[in-house]
């Protein structure tokens with residue numbers, strides 16, 4: 356996923372954002388224009404006091420109609436889903452397609468499925484849904500061909516209808532029913548012999564795991580304590596003998612129950628239990644994809660999945676390390692206040708020297724606050740972050756609507772933070788608010804020795820927040836304190852907000868970049 360470099364007040368800020376090739380990157384959907392062109396969409400558009408056209412994101416009919424007109428207007432696609440089925444947001448789903456496009460065009464792994472250029476890229480969409488969104492977008496944007504699989508009758512019927520309503524690309528898409536009777540077992544017995552200890556480091560970074568000599572290493576029994584998937588086949592048993600794919604993709608059932616799905620009160624994208632839920636949630640489902648990939652190995656160049664919880668990334672990456680993949684890549688998909696992750700891996704040999712994330716500088720770190728007490732929300736966390744920094748004398752500037760906090764701290768402030776006891780964040784500390792003024796010359800007036808950091812708080816599923824810190828002055832001498840300070844912040848916030856408190860040394864901090 357591309358991260359956009361933005362010069363703001365003389366500071367280069369890297370933040371993950373909409374993919375630069377996404378159609379909506381520079382031109383977000385224009386509701387007023389769509390309403391004037393499509394009378395069926397018009398009743399869903401209203402104008403807020405600032406005169407901006409809006410829709411009610413909690414109204415399923417409004418979100419479905421928006422998706423329908425966007426697919427028609429911008430992609431010439433005819434599309435519909437029945438009431439209650441999961442309704443995709445087009446800009447968000449396009450990001451995943453473009454990320455795969457990046458993976459395919461990168462030369463990180465060798466292309467042993469080498470094909471002449473005229474052959475089309477072939478993808479496998481696990482759980483294509485009634486909306487069939489990924490095959491429709493991939494075929495219309497990039498001319499890719501797809502097999503889209505699913506298990507439910509309604510998904511298979513409507514995916515097929517959506518394909519047939521678009522004769523210009525229907526030849527590129529096959530909808531495949533997963534036979535739920537023939538549960539494949541890639542259990543430990545069948546996988547054991549093929550597992551190798553990679554001895555590699557999997558990191559959540561741009562180019563991550565390298566396992567240059569997997570075949571010479573001794574077999575390893577899987578020991579990850581991951582949740583098990585008990586359900587219909589996912590890849591193994593659905594991909595046919597001799598079939599080859601350039602990639603597979605998946606927007607998995609994220610949740611273990613509909614209660615956990617919680618149905619975000621700010622949006623209504625529908626979603627039936629069959630679409631949203633599987634025993635063991637996404638951890639179990641993606642673990643099955645990993646197990647199946649061990650069986651299918653190089654039949655698919657890039658295995659990918661969307662991941663809804665950051666904490667699962669860690670578990671899944673260590674599982675990938677155990678099964679001896681040659682490469683792991685991750686990305687972050689950001690839309691509004693929601694974050695999702697992309698996880699990709701391959702068994703093909705790396706084609707070029709990989710850069711270890713040990714040597715790469717980390718400028719973005721994040722952690723999850725899970726199991727938040729009921730009455731706590733992002734605002735409370737923001738206030739506590741402010742107190743954390745201000746009580747050491749640092750300067751904070753908050754933007755409550757964007758859920759961001761810009762912090763400037765001197766060397767002394769950093770030392771004070773690191774020396775402090777795990778403090779009581781209930782007492783708001785007096786803060787020095789300082790407007791950071793752009794001097795117009797392309798450089799900030801802040802002394803370079805200052806540590807400058809932006810903290811963002813994202814709502815995940817109910818009860819879970821993501822806290823992300825991005826270093827604004829990488830070159831500052833105080834920048835070295837970033838990870839220690841962020842680790843400290845994680846401990847302090849978990850102590851205050853999480854039912855399951857942080858344990859010393861038990862940090863879940865993830866190096867994003």
Ligand SMILES: C[S@@+](CC[C@H](N)C(=O)[O-])C[C@H]1O[C@@H](n2cnc3c(N)ncnc32)[C@H](O)[C@@H]1O
Nearest residue numbers: 482483484504505506587588589606607608630
């Ligand atoms: C979260 S929905 C994703 C739908 C669509 N791809 C999207 O992004 O909106 C998950 C889909 O996976 C399907 N599914 C669940 N288990 C499956 C399996 N073993 N094989 C294929 N599809 C499965 C569900 O029926 C559902 O349609």
